[in-house]
Amino acid sequence: MKIIHDKQAMRVWAIAEKAKGRSIGFVPTMGALHEGHASLVRAAVERDDVTVASVFVNPTQFAPHEDLDSYPRTFEEDCALLEKLGVDIVYAPDPESMYPKGYATYVTVEGVSEGLCSLTRPHFFRGVATVVTKLFCTVLPDRAYFGQKDAQQCAIIKRMAEDLDLAVEIVEMPIIRETDGLAMSSRNRYLSAEERQKALNISAALRRAQAMLAAGERDGAAIVNAVREGMAPLDIDYVVLVDARTMVPVDRICGEVLLAVAANMGSARLIDNIKFAVPQDNEAALEMTAKENVPCC
Numbered sequence: 001m002k003i004i005h006d007k008q009a010m011r012v013w014a015i016a017e018k019a020k021g022r023s024i025g026f027v028p029t030m031g032a033l034h035e036g037h038a039s040l041v042r043a044a045v046e047r048d049d050v051t052v053a054s055v056f057v058n059p060t061q062f063a064p065h066e067d068l069d070s071y072p073r074t075f076e077e078d079c080a081l082l083e084k085l086g087v088d089i090v091y092a093p094d095p096e097s098m099y100p101k102g103y104a105t106y107v108t109v110e111g112v113s114e115g116l117c118s119l120t121r122p123h124f125f126r127g128v129a130t131v132v133t134k135l136f137c138t139v140l141p142d143r144a145y146f147g148q149k150d151a152q153q154c155a156i157i158k159r160m161a162e163d164l165d166l167a168v169e170i171v172e173m174p175i176i177r178e179t180d181g182l183a184m185s186s187r188n189r190y191l192s193a194e195e196r197q198k199a200l201n202i203s204a205a206l207r208r209a210q211a212m213l214a215a216g217e218r219d220g221a222a223i224v225n226a227v228r229e230g231m232a233p234l235d236i237d238y239v240v241l242v243d244a245r246t247m248v249p250v251d252r253i254c255g256e257v258l259l260a261v262a263a264n265m266g267s268a269r270l271i272d273n274i275k276f277a278v279p280q281d282n283e284a285a286l287e288m289t290a291k292e293n294v295p296c297c
């Protein structure tokens, strides 16, 4: 496994691999890796000829009051894990080379970027769309792997890839959870033991919503209220039911729907979601699209 910091060297490597007819799988990360990241890397290693993982804590997606400086950085451990998983290249550019003096270009994805996380983090998705575009331009991936954990981010990247005619397939992978149901996140390490215990209300509330859906509940407000009730001990940011592709709120469950939640816990902000699909021509035949995403325990 090679570690590349330099943009030009990264692109030269990618062009050479493509010339050999090899497909490039790409997993963009901010490091502090856990099993969630590892699941994306495993998928890339299995499916693509060569795999690149980036480790870059992207300054443009943090507001000045957010945790850019204190975001966990564990580069050596990350590299050891990525090597074990079979990654070929770790791409770790410097912030100064990504955003040199005079940098002025940003990517904004309209519509799908509105609501949910953008209400409290209005800067966030512009930063994400911009850095992902820049990374794609350097890594030249055939496929890029993202987690459903960040469902709005995934929908934005898919929209962006389609709108900008990017020659990359966006692969969305299921949420990986701790055995007690908590969705894995690099920021979970900010939680005290007490906060971590309280955070289990999130996956428990989503499990309850799932049971309601399985029992045939189709009223969006009933589902949202039940989740709010289950998360009541927490500082809730949002509980929303939206179209899974467009992020437009829905009242009745029909087609593919995303039930997404966010809550603040001390210095951490936790997000989680479930997706489900009800065939539009036969509402009674509820079909869970991602059974493995069901919060367990």
Ligand code: AMP
Residues within 6 Å of the ligand: 028, 029, 030, 031, 035, 036, 037, 039, 040, 145, 146, 147, 148, 149, 150, 173, 174, 175, 176, 177, 183, 184, 185, 186
């Ligand atoms: P991050 O390092 O937090 O920017 O995440 C990098 C990628 O890993 C994103 O595509 C995330 O959606 C994905 N990811 C983070 N946590 C999980 C998880 N628990 N399960 C699956 N994918 C995840």
